[in-house]
Amino acid sequence: MSKPRPGENVVLVGNKPTMNYVLATVIQFNQGADKVVIKARGRAISKAVDAAEIVKTRFLMNQVEITDVKIGTEKVGEGEQSRNVSTIEITLERKK
Amino acid sequence: MSKPRPGENVVLVGNKPTMNYVLATVIQFNQGADKVVIKARGRAISKAVDAAEIVKTRFLMNQVEITDVKIGTEKVGEGEQSRNVSTIEITLERKK
Numbered sequence: 001m002s003k004p005r006p007g008e009n010v011v012l013v014g015n016k017p018t019m020n021y022v023l024a025t026v027i028q029f030n031q032g033a034d035k036v037v038i039k040a041r042g043r044a045i046s047k048a049v050d051a052a053e054i055v056k057t058r059f060l061m062n063q064v065e066i067t068d069v070k071i072g073t074e075k076v077g078e079g080e081q082s083r084n085v086s087t088i089e090i091t092l093e094r095k096k
Numbered sequence: 097m098s099k100p101r102p103g104e105n106v107v108l109v110g111n112k113p114t115m116n117y118v119l120a121t122v123i124q125f126n127q128g129a130d131k132v133v134i135k136a137r138g139r140a141i142s143k144a145v146d147a148a149e150i151v152k153t154r155f156l157m158n159q160v161e162i163t164d165v166k167i168g169t170e171k172v173g174e175g176e177q178s179r180n181v182s183t184i185e186i187t188l189e190r191k192k
Contacts, residue, residue, distance in 0.1 A: 045142040049182040053169045057180070069165040071186065073149045084153070086145040090167065 009033040013040035013048040021051040026059045029094065038090045041074065045088045052090045067093045105129040109136035109144040117147040122155045125190065134186045137170065141184045148186045163189045 009028045013021045021038065028036045040048035056064055068091040073084050105124045109117045117134065124132045136144035152160055164187040169180050 043142050045145050046139050046182070049141050049167050049184060053167065053180075053182045057169055066167065069167055071145050071149065071162060071165055073153055084149075086142070086149045088145060 009036040011036060011038045011051070013038060013044045013051060015044070018047050018050050018054070021047070022054045022059065025051065025055045025092065029060060029064060029092075034094045036092050038092065039088070041076075041087050042085045045086060048088055048090060052092060055092060062095070064092045064094055067091050105132045107132060107134045107147070109134060109140045109147060111140070114143050114146050114150070117143070118150045118155065121147065121151045121188065125151075125156060125160060125188075130190045132188050134188065135184070137172075137183050138181045141182060144184055144186060148188060151188060158191070160188045160190055163187050 011021055011024045011028070025036050025038060038048050038052050052066060056066060068089075070089045072087045072089075074087050075082050076085050077083060107117055107120045107124070121132050121134060134144050134148050148162060152162060164185075166185045168183045168185075170183050171178050172181050173179060
């Protein structure tokens, strides 16, 4: 997962209910962000897709669009404990 | 989720172990496919990303690349029972 760049609005999806991440994203747009990136790893990937789709189809319908979806692999842990996890980054942008 | 077009190679990810879908994808490439689309809905989305990443980084390293990732929403069930589920379609293509 790439490090957030300055001024980039990121929502990192974890173990909380999906709606928490939906609201976090909506709040960032309502505070003036033009672009929000929803990121997740491992099992939270499905939840990140749900959150992005709920923002797009229910909360900010016709206002934001999904402009990029990237998937990747990241190494977690050290030495023998290390394993690979999948990642996703979903970019939502305010429609021009 | 879009209907498979004639000649399109699709792997639909469900409840089986991830490795089943990895192997289904690798077999399609080994049988001459230039393009395989891995599709999933709901909780299986994380598994679809894992399968695509494992194919790309472990089995067909330097031979295939992820050329497109689409996410969407689909209605499942009828009437009051109907609900929305998220979907993903990951396109892998043989490198030219």
